[in-house]
Amino acid sequence: MQIETFLEEHNQPKYRLNQFYQAYYQKLITDFDQLTVWPKSLRDQAAKQISLLSLKPIKTQVSKDQDTIKVLFSRQHAPEQLLEAVLMKHQDNRNTVCVSCMIGCPMNCAFCATGNMGFIANLNADEIVEQVLFFARELAKTQQKITNIVFMGMGEPMINLTATQESIAILTDKNKLAMSPSRITVSTCGVITPLKKFIMEGYKGRLAISLHAPNQELREKIMPVAKANPLPKLFKTIDLYTKKTNKRVSYEYILIKEVNDQIEHAQQLVLLLKYKLAHVNLIPYNPVSNQSWQRPERKAVYAFAQILKEANIAYTIRVTMGQDIAAACGQLATSKQS
């Protein structure tokens, strides 16, 4: 049962709801007993009818450098269904949570461990937000806060659009988590129809596109989504976002040795992005156990980046975090043993 319905059914005044929001989203309570501004009888009733925790943490892994924490959760109502979320503590004091919006993923991108799991289930908005709350509670123990949220974990947000939109509404609601939309990044592999809807319905956060190939032919080979969502049409949709928000778009580009890391690929990427408000995130490939692909040599990564630099295209080479605990980009796949 939803808290809103519960309070209505118990004929409670409106301010009780705000008291709950403040306690749950800002004071980060996990139990109705901690909601001491409510009368005890109401707390007891609520505890009987509503569970505040829809996910259960079952395993935590911390990288050697302590900067990345990956948590495996099970769903309370379907404990066999597992998902992962990651906290990245950056040198500049940013604390970024990478959330999952699905268990598994139907998009089947060839380089991605989640895609290799297949699709298991969509998460709902509360389950997405709860990943954030979990890490917020952990950080609060050392007086730290979450500064950024990226929808880059398991799943494709545009295929679970309602939950994605509802979770963003909770994260940015002034009475709930009150995050600035510009601290939220949604990453998509480019499913055009829902992406257009998402943009037209007023998404104000940042947008990242999993591009990974600079031409249609190669993109179709490594990302099945590309077939029904060709690059020219995808870029038209991305242009809508730029027009509406005037924000730069991030293009994620996983560099895979001898697949998409050649000079000609960099040159094609320049042609695609030259007149766009764009930033390229170059991500040297993180090995996934059942794939034979390799990470390119350092010098190939820098040669690729140099072409972008000469064309005045902004880029970063992503510092890979959490590779030793399989928490890096493309590596999330649930396994209790991993």
Ligand code: SF4
């Ligand atoms: S990269 Fe994203 S969209 Fe592609 S399979 Fe992995 S999780 Fe799904």
